[in-house]
Amino acid sequence: MVVDIRDLKAGYGTKAVVSLASLQIETGEHTLLLGPSGCGKTTLLNVLSGIASTLAGRVVINGTALETLSVGDRDRFRGKHIGLVMQRLHLISALTISKNLRLAQQLAGVSVNDGIILGALEKLGLAAMLDRYPRELSQGEAQRVAIARAVINRPALILADEPTSALDDANCLAAIDLLFDQATAYGATLIVATHDQRIKARFERVVTLEPYL
Amino acid sequence: MKTLSTSLSLALAYLREKPLATILNILLLGLGVGTIIALALTLAQLEEGMDRDAAGIDLVIGAKGSPLQLILSTVFHIDIPTGNVPVSDAAAVIASPMVKQAIPLALGDSYKTFRIVGTNAAYVQLYGASVLSGRMWNAPQEAVIGAEVARVTGLVAGMTFTGSHGLTEGGSGHADHPYTVVGVLKPAGSVIDRVILTAIESVWQVHGHADAANSVSAVAEKLAKDHDHDHRQADKDEGKEVTAYLIQYATPLAAASFPRRVNAGSTLQAAAPALEVARLFNLLGVGIAALKVFALVMMLCAALGIFVGLTNALNERRADLALLRLLGASPAMVFLTVLTQGIALGVAGVILGLLIGHAGTEWIGATLEKTHRIALTGFTLIREEFWIAAGAFGLALLAGVFPAWRAYRSAVPVLLSRT
Numbered sequence A: 001m002v003v004d005i006r007d008l009k010a011g012y013g014t015k016a017v018v019s020l021a022s023l024q025i026e027t028g029e030h031t032l033l034l035g036p037s038g039c040g041k042t043t044l045l046n047v048l049s050g051i052a053s054t055l056a057g058r059v060v061i062n063g064t065a066l067e068t069l070s071v072g073d074r075d076r077f078r079g080k081h082i083g084l085v086m087q088r089l090h091l092i093s094a095l096t097i098s099k100n101l102r103l104a105q106q107l108a109g110v111s112v113n114d115g116i117i118l119g120a121l122e123k124l125g126l127a128a129m130l131d132r133y134p135r136e137l138s139q140g141e142a143q144r145v146a147i148a149r150a151v152i153n154r155p156a157l158i159l160a161d162e163p164t165s166a167l168d169d170a171n172c173l174a175a176i177d178l179l180f181d182q183a184t185a186y187g188a189t190l191i192v193a194t195h196d197q198r199i200k201a202r203f204e205r206v207v208t209l210e211p212y213l
Numbered sequence B: 001m002k003t004l005s006t007s008l009s010l011a012l013a014y015l016r017e018k019p020l021a022t023i024l025n026i027l028l029l030g031l032g033v034g035t036i037i038a039l040a041l042t043l044a045q046l047e048e049g050m051d052r053d054a055a056g057i058d059l060v061i062g063a064k065g066s067p068l069q070l071i072l073s074t075v076f077h078i079d080i081p082t083g084n085v086p087v088s089d090a091a092a093v094i095a096s097p098m099v100k101q102a103i104p105l106a107l108g109d110s111y112k113t114f115r116i117v118g119t120n121a122a123y124v125q126l127y128g129a130s131v132l133s134g135r136m137w138n139a140p141q142e143a144v145i146g147a148e149v150a151r152v153t154g155l156v157a158g159m160t161f162t163g164s165h166g167l168t169e170g171g172s173g174h175a176d177h178p179y180t181v182v183g184v185l186k187p188a189g190s191v192i193d194r195v196i197l198t199a200i201e202s203v204w205q206v207h208g209h210a211d212a213a214n215s216v217s218a219v220a221e222k223l224a225k226d227h228d229h230d231h232r233q234a235d236k237d238e239g240k241e242v243t244a245y246l247i248q249y250a251t252p253l254a255a256a257s258f259p260r261r262v263n264a265g266s267t268l269q270a271a272a273p274a275l276e277v278a279r280l281f282n283l284l285g286v287g288i289a290a291l292k293v294f295a296l297v298m299m300l301c302a303a304l305g306i307f308v309g310l311t312n313a314l315n316e317r318r319a320d321l322a323l324l325r326l327l328g329a330s331p332a333m334v335f336l337t338v339l340t341q342g343i344a345l346g347v348a349g350v351i352l353g354l355l356i357g358h359a360g361t362e363w364i365g366a367t368l369e370k371t372h373r374i375a376l377t378g379f380t381l382i383r384e385e386f387w388i389a390a391g392a393f394g395l396a397l398l399a400g401v402f403p404a405w406r407a408y409r410s411a412v413p414v415l416l417s418r419t
């Protein structure tokens, strides 16, 4: 089991915005997190990645209970075990593509390995972009780089927050295909949060989050 | 260690991404540091040089006028003299038992901007100088030249030259009275390096005083020894003039009354180098303080520029900050990354400042060298520089700490929600 949530209450300050009695996700599952805007999808992903802390309940990722980790340990844990893809791509504009990917390795505490970086980019048809800066890439290319970055450390869990909301239909499907391919290729579990109904059919499992009252 | 190098390479990438702001901040800091360092270097060398040049001279007696001008012209050979005084007028004064030694100086001519100083051997001893090649002069029209004079003019023992009237270039010549170089002095690191020395009788001869052989320098030496004032000698001195006497007191107590007594007379003026140098630095003080304030303002502007730049970058790079945290960076590492940018700017600014300060001083020195008045070099280090560099670096560091702290405190969800 990759994700095990019980009796979770999470939010900001002392105000809870999500509550979840129980959620278990098995290794290799592709889960869609659906729900209206403001229902707490992003908040839940933040809890899973250890960015936001819980108000109550237990969150266990890959066998590690997050509440037992210090802030620094949680940062390191996230770097090592969780791959993140954001709605907007968030490559660091001051660094070239290869340096963006190296940074992900450095921050995860694994040794820099240009072979892995090149391999990941080659799979996505981006090998020629190694020394370019993010501004020299198209939107779609940059998104593929972000996906490559999410998988290079072989995370147990890939969390994607609205990865498709800015994309047209064709690109939307291409991005989801890619996420699935990569998750499968690297043996990762995938959770995608969205209110984009276009991609619903692709997931074997859909979790709908109810607004917290 | 890994964290440090990751922070450093990221910080440098961020600085490179905004080259204009980066260069501007480094330049501003460099100019501020450079100005202060050049000032400190110049002042330190000026003070040290003046102290050395005035060492052993308690008092200068010369013609009435500005006391500062008297000192500048006769001790440092910078300004033009206040005038000449008749030897007979001064004879009684320097005969005082309070005077241990009175070295006569006769100025007026120069060669290629180097002053020809008519004096006696005591002047050479005063500066602890000795002959490197050749010998001391022992007859009129023989000259011994300072090391700097030899280097610049190429004169060596055995060569002849004619002085020109006046202390700047282009005065009328004295072609009928050529000098012969008989010796070159060892470099002494003082004003004696930059003058041409000759017997005082030479100067009188060049300027048409007959009977030069019976010298005032001989009188002065004799007086210095036994204070035996000979009236017939004074008659022989009739018509001869000196520019000044460099006086060494027999007792420190002389300082209390002797100058006042000289100044009370109608023709002579006494001025103490120590007092006049102090007065000069007081006069310069206002200008120096203004320059220092100006340089400090530049440094503060640089620090402010760094602060504003980093703070702005923080807002622009919220997404990056969030991303760094999402990729596994700790808050401490984010802090380091921002602070390292301030540190890098500080280090670069200080290095540039050291270069500007030393190159600037060397340049000022090279410019001044053409006038052969003040020796100034950029190839020296003083202790103040360490404090200036440390202060500038501290400012840059301080300018980086606040943005770094803000980055450290930023919660990732908040950063994400605003991107």
Ligand SMILES: Nc1ncnc2c1ncn2[C@@H]1O[C@H](COP(=O)(O)OP(=O)(O)OP(=O)(O)O)[C@@H](O)[C@H]1O
Residues within 6 Å of the ligand: A012, A017, A035, A036, A037, A038, A039, A040, A041, A042, A043, A044, A195, B413, B414, B417
């Ligand atoms: N930093 C924050 N501080 C306080 N409340 C917040 C913060 N971020 C989000 N919230 C609130 O928490 C609730 C859930 O927000 P969240 O971003 O998780 O929703 P979401 O389901 O991701 O919405 P969307 O689909 O629009 O992205 C909302 O009511 C929101 O106003």
Ligand SMILES: [Mg+2]
Residues within 6 Å of the ligand: A041, A042, A043, A161, A162
């Ligand atoms: Mg959201």
